[in-house]
Amino acid sequence: MRDTVTGLISTYDITGRYLDRDAIDSLKVYFGSGNDRVKAAAYISANASSLVKATGAALYERVPELLRPGGNSYTTRRYAACLRDLDYYLRYSSYALVAGNCDVLTERVLNGLRETYNSLEVPVGPTVIAIQIMKDVLKEELTTQGIDDTSFVDVPFDHLTRELG
Numbered sequence: 001m002r003d004t005v006t007g008l009i010s011t012y013d014i015t016g017r018y019l020d021r022d023a024i025d026s027l028k029v030y031f032g033s034g035n036d037r038v039k040a041a042a043y044i045s046a047n048a049s050s051l052v053k054a055t056g057a058a059l060y061e062r063v064p065e066l067l068r069p070g071g072n073s074y075t076t077r078r079y080a081a082c083l084r085d086l087d088y089y090l091r092y093s094s095y096a097l098v099a100g101n102c103d104v105l106t107e108r109v110l111n112g113l114r115e116t117y118n119s120l121e122v123p124v125g126p127t128v129i130a131i132q133i134m135k136d137v138l139k140e141e142l143t144t145q146g147i148d149d150t151s152f153v154d155v156p157f158d159h160l161t162r163e164l165g
């Protein structure tokens, strides 16, 4: 698991270099958005269940067949598994937001996930849609919390959808 700072340090240390202008620029961007990253993580922690619920509601409105017999969210067991997965995506994304690095997602969430989904016939397309919805719901909420530039929020969610899709 890495963050922006440890990632940069290990890259430069391997080649025995001082931090150059590129490194300093990335550090400035990271620390410049630091306060907003912490605010975003605090917002997620305090509102996780409503963010997950809103995401689920929008997903099932958009792909209602998931809830019908034969759909992958049919029966409360699968419905609950889906909401739990959404909660995993949200929680790990909040870690990645604070770290400014997506390694935690690769290591803890994505590793073997596609194979698991394939073997259980969990459809990847609607999962990707759900993650995009979650990103949009969260960004909307963070804007109302006074975070003007929410572009840093895209990174972990886009990483999940890119790697899963």
Ligand code: CYC
Pocket: 066, 071, 072, 073, 077, 078, 079, 081, 082, 083, 085, 086, 088, 089, 108, 109, 113, 116, 120, 122, 123, 126, 127, 130
């Ligand atoms: C199942 N989701 C699973 C399973 C795993 C994960 C391992 C199989 C074991 C189980 O049922 O608990 C995912 N586990 C994770 C992740 C982590 C982990 C990400 C990292 C921390 O430890 N079905 C839908 C929707 C979608 C969905 C499109 C939600 C967006 O219709 C999810 N995942 C879903 C469902 C199951 C599942 C329904 C149960 C499938 C089954 O047993 O038939």
